[in-house]
Amino acid sequence: MLELFAFTTPNSLKASIVLEELGLEYQLIPVNLRQGEQKSEAFRALNPNAKVPVLTDRSTETGGEDIVLSESAAILVYLAEKTGQLLAKDGLHRAKVFEQLFFHASGLSPAFLQAFLVNLQSPPQPEAQARALSEVERVLGVLEHNLEQHPYAAGETYSIADIAHFGWIWRHQAIGISLAKYPSVIRWYEDVSARPAVVTAINKTLAITQ
Numbered sequence: 001m002l003e004l005f006a007f008t009t010p011n012s013l014k015a016s017i018v019l020e021e022l023g024l025e026y027q028l029i030p031v032n033l034r035q036g037e038q039k040s041e042a043f044r045a046l047n048p049n050a051k052v053p054v055l056t057d058r059s060t061e062t063g064g065e066d067i068v069l070s071e072s073a074a075i076l077v078y079l080a081e082k083t084g085q086l087l088a089k090d091g092l093h094r095a096k097v098f099e100q101l102f103f104h105a106s107g108l109s110p111a112f113l114q115a116f117l118v119n120l121q122s123p124p125q126p127e128a129q130a131r132a133l134s135e136v137e138r139v140l141g142v143l144e145h146n147l148e149q150h151p152y153a154a155g156e157t158y159s160i161a162d163i164a165h166f167g168w169i170w171r172h173q174a175i176g177i178s179l180a181k182y183p184s185v186i187r188w189y190e191d192v193s194a195r196p197a198v199v200t201a202i203n204k205t206l207a208i209t210q
């Protein structure tokens with residue numbers, strides 16, 4: 001049995017999308033970040049870093065050992081490998097997926113998070129906002145260049161790399177970014193948004209706070 005501890009956030013959405021794409025049954029367990037539930041002792045026992053998402057896998061196929069996993073990229077890789085989908089077993093495509101996942105975790109995700117946090121500051125910090133947005137624009141430019149070459153983030157086929165990027169780009173309006181300058185990103189974003197699994201995951205993620 002799979003459990004996903006999540007909230008209405010970009011990183012949670014990634015985990016929900018991969019579960020829906022793979023057709024896996026899971027229980028969605030809300031962790032209310034606004035009420036600080038991520039800092040509770042019970043949640044810290046699952047993830048000492050006190051952040052969502054967290055996945056637990058209590059499947060019999062894990063040999064009786066419970067798997068508890070944090071970090072959205074690690075969750076994507078774990079579930080892709082568990083099912084043999086959305087990540088090539090070897091070769092160049094696998095390397096390209098990892099290239100995108102590391103770019104995501106070290107570049108795109110921190111840039112979006114920083115811009116999101118700076119936007120929440122009161123009083124507003126225009127200089128910090130401009131600096132954060134310029135880094136978001138830079139990483140979007142990198143993604144645009146990538147998506148000009150092929151339909152998906154890691155090449156010709158949809159993979160967990162697309163799911164990783166989509167999680168944050170889904171929230172571009174919340175940080176005041178327009179995608180208008182990035183036509184290939186728009187083409188890709190519309191394509192991924194229309195996938196039934198992505199629609200379901202977004203609805204479930206939004207429903208946590210509705």
Ligand SMILES: N[C@@H](CCC(=O)N[C@@H](CS)C(=O)NCC(=O)O)C(=O)O
Nearest residue numbers: 009010011050051052053071072073
């Ligand atoms: N690198 C982590 C980041 C996780 C993360 O930043 N989660 C945010 C929500 S998107 C969170 O739980 N924030 C609560 C907090 O920082 O107190 C991942 O990819 O899973």
